[in-house]
Amino acid sequence: xxxxxxxxxxxPGVQAIERENYLNKHYGVPSWLFTTDHKxxxxxxxxxxxxxxxxxxxxxxxxxxxxxxxAGDLVQADTYNKxxxxxxxxxxxxxxxxxxxxxLGNFLVPMMIGAKDLAFPxxxxxSWYLYIIGGIMMLHCMLTGGVDTGWTFYVPFSTxxxxxxxxxxxxxxxxxxxxxxxxxxxxxxxxxxxRAPGMTWSRLPLFIWAHYATSIIxxxxxxxxxxxxxxxxxxxxxxxxxFDPKLGGDPLLFQHLFxxxxxxxxxxxxxxxxxxxxEIIACxxxxxxxxxTFVALSSISxxxxxxxxxxxxxxxxxxxxxxxxxxxxxxxxxxVPSAVKVFNWTATLYKGSIRYDAPMLYAFGxxxxxTIGGLTGLFLAALGIDMHVHDTYxxxxxxxxxxxxxxxxxxxxxxxxxxxxxxxxxxxxxxxxLAALIVFIGFNLTFFPQFxxxxxxxxxxxxxxxxxxxVLNVLSTAGATVxxxxxxxxxxxxxxxxxxxxxxxxxxxxxxxxxWKTQSPPTTYNFEEEPVVTWEAYxxxxxxAPQKQEVPVAR
Amino acid sequence: xxDSSATAIAGEAHGEHxxxxxxxFATEEQQRDSSNLGMWIFLATEVMFFxxxxxxxxxxxxxxxxxxxxxxxxxxxxxGGANTAVLICSSLTVVLAIWAAQTSQRGLxxxxxxxxxxxxxxxxxxxxxxYKDKFEEHHVPGASFSFDRVQxxxxxxxxxxxxxxxxxxxLYFIMTGLHALxxxxxxxxxxxxxxxxxxxxFTPEYHTPLEIGGLYxxxxxxxxxxxxxxxxxxxxxx
Numbered sequence: 001x002x003x004x005x006x007x008x009x010x011x012p013g014v015q016a017i018e019r020e021n022y023l024n025k026h027y028g029v030p031s032w033l034f035t036t037d038h039k040x041x042x043x044x045x046x047x048x049x050x051x052x053x054x055x056x057x058x059x060x061x062x063x064x065x066x067x068x069x070x071a072g073d074l075v076q077a078d079t080y081n082k083x084x085x086x087x088x089x090x091x092x093x094x095x096x097x098x099x100x101x102x103x104l105g106n107f108l109v110p111m112m113i114g115a116k117d118l119a120f121p122x123x124x125x126x127s128w129y130l131y132i133i134g135g136i137m138m139l140h141c142m143l144t145g146g147v148d149t150g151w152t153f154y155v156p157f158s159t160x161x162x163x164x165x166x167x168x169x170x171x172x173x174x175x176x177x178x179x180x181x182x183x184x185x186x187x188x189x190x191x192x193x194x195r196a197p198g199m200t201w202s203r204l205p206l207f208i209w210a211h212y213a214t215s216i217i218x219x220x221x222x223x224x225x226x227x228x229x230x231x232x233x234x235x236x237x238x239x240x241x242x243f244d245p246k247l248g249g250d251p252l253l254f255q256h257l258f259x260x261x262x263x264x265x266x267x268x269x270x271x272x273x274x275x276x277x278x279e280i281i282a283c284x285x286x287x288x289x290x291x292x293t294f295v296a297l298s299s300i301s302x303x304x305x306x307x308x309x310x311x312x313x314x315x316x317x318x319x320x321x322x323x324x325x326x327x328x329x330x331x332x333x334x335x336v337p338s339a340v341k342v343f344n345w346t347a348t349l350y351k352g353s354i355r356y357d358a359p360m361l362y363a364f365g366x367x368x369x370x371t372i373g374g375l376t377g378l379f380l381a382a383l384g385i386d387m388h389v390h391d392t393y394x395x396x397x398x399x400x401x402x403x404x405x406x407x408x409x410x411x412x413x414x415x416x417x418x419x420x421x422x423x424x425x426x427x428x429x430x431x432x433x434l435a436a437l438i439v440f441i442g443f444n445l446t447f448f449p450q451f452x453x454x455x456x457x458x459x460x461x462x463x464x465x466x467x468x469x470x471v472l473n474v475l476s477t478a479g480a481t482v483x484x485x486x487x488x489x490x491x492x493x494x495x496x497x498x499x500x501x502x503x504x505x506x507x508x509x510x511x512x513x514x515x516w517k518t519q520s521p522p523t524t525y526n527f528e529e530e531p532v533v534t535w536e537a538y539x540x541x542x543x544x545a546p547q548k549q550e551v552p553v554a555r
Numbered sequence: 556x557x558d559s560s561a562t563a564i565a566g567e568a569h570g571e572h573x574x575x576x577x578x579x580f581a582t583e584e585q586q587r588d589s590s591n592l593g594m595w596i597f598l599a600t601e602v603m604f605f606x607x608x609x610x611x612x613x614x615x616x617x618x619x620x621x622x623x624x625x626x627x628x629x630x631x632x633x634x635g636g637a638n639t640a641v642l643i644c645s646s647l648t649v650v651l652a653i654w655a656a657q658t659s660q661r662g663l664x665x666x667x668x669x670x671x672x673x674x675x676x677x678x679x680x681x682x683x684x685x686y687k688d689k690f691e692e693h694h695v696p697g698a699s700f701s702f703d704r705v706q707x708x709x710x711x712x713x714x715x716x717x718x719x720x721x722x723x724x725x726l727y728f729i730m731t732g733l734h735a736l737x738x739x740x741x742x743x744x745x746x747x748x749x750x751x752x753x754x755x756x757f758t759p760e761y762h763t764p765l766e767i768g769g770l771y772x773x774x775x776x777x778x779x780x781x782x783x784x785x786x787x788x789x790x791x792x793x
Binding site for chain 2: 120219220221227231
């Protein structure tokens with residue numbers, strides 16, 4: 001809890017003039033554990049999800065090490081099953097789902113709309129505690145044996161055959177799910193009811209629109225996986241027959257219910273990241289975002305379409321060919337609003353005064369990687385190609401391009417963009433650009449070979465493979481190492497900057513948006529007085545317009 | 556401590572206002588709207604939570620209709636009907652409680668809240684009775700489950716498949732159990748509301764907790780209104 005540490009006046013001239021803010025208003029562990037300040041809760045989430053990110057990353061590292069050689073020599077097959085299962089569960093449920101909404105969303109949603117806090121601050125704190133309880137259950141599950149079903153809990157393996165701790169993992173995710181629901185509920189009410197005077201829906205930053213769309217998925221999707229996990233736990237404990245084909249149950253029903261949440265869950269990860277993209281790209285090309293309304297509404301339509309494409313995960317599971325046809329077409333339809341966003345960002349860049357600061361480098365990374373991930377998603381939505389590449393590394397590469405290349409790049413870009421506001425300190429720009437580059441190179445080196453591996457037939461979830469796949473696997477493992485360094489670097493220099501970084505001005509990027517119109521770091525209630533909004537979002541033309549009155553004209 | 560400091564600041568800023576107005580809201584109206592919207596959104600979540608179960612139930616009911624109808628005849632529709640009546644009465648008392656708060660009739664408010672809790676407890680008691688019957692008849696899914704030689708309604712020559720009947724009872728217990736859990740939470744909520752009303756916290760201007768507590772209670776009632784015909788009244792007309 002480094003941010004809570006009182007900072008002695010070791011650096012006179014810097015610390016002496018430090019203004020009161022949410023970080024130095026109260027000190028001590030209880031002031032953090034019982035806080036209802038959305039900004040402090042965001043930092044609690046930041047620390048917790050970073051912890052789980054490194055646990056998930058550790059599993060990924062072991063997976064890649066095992067796959068360095070064709071033989072299964074580092075771990076046993078059973079251990080390998082647990083590694084990829086827990087990598088998936090930790091990364092999906094304990095890192096990616098809460099990552100941007102619970103950290104940056106928590107911090108920024110009230111500030112961007114000019115509110116003092118979220119509508120329900122105590123529910124916000126409750127959501128963090130639920131996350132922590134779920135996280136502790138997950139850790140306990142992993143330390144006392146783990147689970148080997150794959151992150152998808154497919155029945156009947158998970159309910160009738162697996163000898164691992166399915167029930168405990170299921171309950172951990174059940175509890176963590178409610179933390180996600182409460183965050184979404186809080187955001188929707190806050191965005192509806194807490195906007196500052198003049199902050200109309202058409203003046204909202206696109207980050208807010210993206211979080212609004214995300215929250216819709218969180219409140220409508222998450223309860224479905226919650227009840228599904230209840231059924232899995234009940235089935236496994238009591239052998240009810242609901243999912244057991246031997247007793248008249250239907251495993252496909254489980255897959256339908258599971259993917260009804262778990263496909264939209266991908267949009268819980270990527271939509272907030274898209275919101276960050278809109279902020280960064282507008283700021284660093286000094287232009288109003290192109291097609292504001294389309295970008296805003298494409299978030300909502302992604303959320304809506306996202307609910308009707310789930311069965312594209314089940315094309316080879318035995319659903320009817322007509323159902324498959326419909327879900328295939330609907331999956332193509334999701335590409336439309338996604339492409340609307342990408343084209344609008346590109347159009348925003350056009351003739352902009354682009355600056356290549358670290359957040360923008362991540363944004364460029366996102367643009368390319370998300371496009372690759374999205375287009376390969378269309379391959380997978382095509383029934384014929386899906387038969388060929390289903391359950392291969394092609395799928396692995398595809399969703400890592402979306403979840404890591406998209407969601408995580410956006411998260412890192414956003415962390416750099418708002419770090420001066422969050423910590424009140426500037427991060428070292430040179431190191432940050434280097435890290436962005438390392439992440440980009442490492443990511444592509446890790447996952448691009450997996451497209452080829454999958455296409456030529458390497459299935460996922462195997463701990464050994466034929467000799468001819470080795471070169472590409474070695475490339476991938478090498479890339480994972482580079483990627484690991486790229487993730488460690490920001491953590492190191494963010495921590496470093498909290499103590500040694502230069503104090504950040506209130507608006508280091510000269511960015512639009514209410515969050516930049518208050519001090520860095522903000523006070524507990526964000527604004528000195530309630531802001532009144534009279535301008536459009538992204539009014540960069542106005543911000544950058546030459547101040548005519550100030551230039552004396554000689555006559 | 557942040558909580559005390561928050562109260563202190565709220566006190567400074569809105570000294571003469573309702574103490575129930577939290578510091579981050581500008582007006583009481585904003586706070587009431589937010590609480591109401593929050594509860595409606597929570598109920599949307601609840602709809603999806605039960606929705607997954609209803610979906611599973613409807614699929615199996617379609618597949619194994621005869622077996623489900625046979626299993627359904629073994630649960631007591633009279634008790635279920637009585638419970639339906641009890642819950643509808645409790646919804647009425649909730650509405651009357653809110654009306655009492657709006658018209659500052661503290662006595663009536665307390666009576667109505669107490670009646671609501673009484674109806675809630677009656678419901679749970681009757682439900683417990685039904686569970687006890689099922690337990691004694693070995694209709695609880697698991698090792699001692701038995702549902703042998705039960706005729707399918709309208710098909711005197713056919714017996715229900717015990718495995719499919721077990722799926723019915725599994726869903727019956729999970730759905731009604733989850734509903735009962737919601738009732739218990741609702742009772743806790745109303746006990747708290749009763750305590751607040753006892754201390755005279757509710758006024759015609761401020762009774763948001765009653766309103767959102769009432770929304771929750773009505774929702775739980777409505778779930779039962781759907782559960783009752785789906786579980787108890789399959790093919791009863793024969």
